[in-house]
Amino acid sequence: AQSVAQPEDQVNVAEGNPLTVKCTYSVSGNPYLFWYVQYPNRGLQFLLKYITGDNLVKGSYGFEAEFNKSQTSFHLKKPSALVSDSALYFCAVRDYSGYALNFGKGTSLLVTP
Amino acid sequence: EAGVVQSPRYKIIEKKQPVAFWCNPISGHNTLYWYLQNLGQGPELLIRYENEEAVDDSQLPKDRFSAERLKGVDSTLKIQPAELGDSAVYLCASSLEQNTDTQYFGPGTRLTVL
Numbered sequence: 649a650q651s652v653a654q655p656e657d658q659v660n661v662a663e664g665n666p667l668t669v670k671c672t673y674s675v676s677g678n679p680y681l682f683w684y685v686q687y688p689n690r691g692l693q694f695l696l697k698y699i700t701g702d703n704l705v706k707g708s709y710g711f712e713a714e715f716n717k718s719q720t721s722f723h724l725k726k727p728s729a730l731v732s733d734s735a736l737y738f739c740a741v742r743d744y745s746g747y748a749l750n751f752g753k754g755t756s757l758l759v760t761p
Numbered sequence: 762e763a764g765v766v767q768s769p770r771y772k773i774i775e776k777k778q779p780v781a782f783w784c785n786p787i788s789g790h791n792t793l794y795w796y797l798q799n800l801g802q803g804p805e806l807l808i809r810y811e812n813e814e815a816v817d818d819s820q821l822p823k824d825r826f827s828a829e830r831l832k833g834v835d836s837t838l839k840i841q842p843a844e845l846g847d848s849a850v851y852l853c854a855s856s857l858e859q860n861t862d863t864q865y866f867g868p869g870t871r872l873t874v875l
Contacts, residue, residue, distance in 0.1 A: 682863070691765070691852060691866040692804070738803050748794065748817065749864060751803025 650675040650741045652722075654752035661729045661759055669724040669755045671739030680742035681722045682749060683713055687735045695737075698722060709733070729759045763787070765867035767853050773873045779841035782870045786834070786855030793830060794864060795838050796852040804852050810836065840872075848874045 684692040696707025740749040796804035812833035830836040
């Protein structure tokens, strides 16, 4: 089965600094990878996805992610963090067998002023 | 464009009681998903619909859970009877097609079983 791992439960970064939220994947074949963000008491909001093509994917709210096949990683990045970026971030991979998304456990991002 | 709509947003019930959740997907989206999200975890698929057909319900606990998607639009997820361990957030998502397309999520229903 396709799976992802988010090795960090929490990431802390100062406002204005670059941020990285890590995700590694385990798939057979080509991965379809996604990042979602969840604010308190809200559903998941789509940020970006990698299907094929350019390894650097640009998404919503200034976020981007780099697909690295040799390291089986799909880290989420932003050049300059905002306090409003504080939320729970989920990496996901599409399951070939059923088309569902298999999510990681999530990483809590805290951006301090 | 309206997003995925879910109701109620919150529900508190006693154990052994029935409960139902409703989802209205984005207009034109043929694929509908119900996910379960436990506290501190990522969502996990319960059931997937293609139009009105449930094409993947392997993770749905069929002894107490049921779902329907009449006319291939709105969907209802039901639990009867509810157990303490069912306390979680129930998320509905929809996508235009089932393959590589993006899934868009509703705000979820937070269920508390006392």
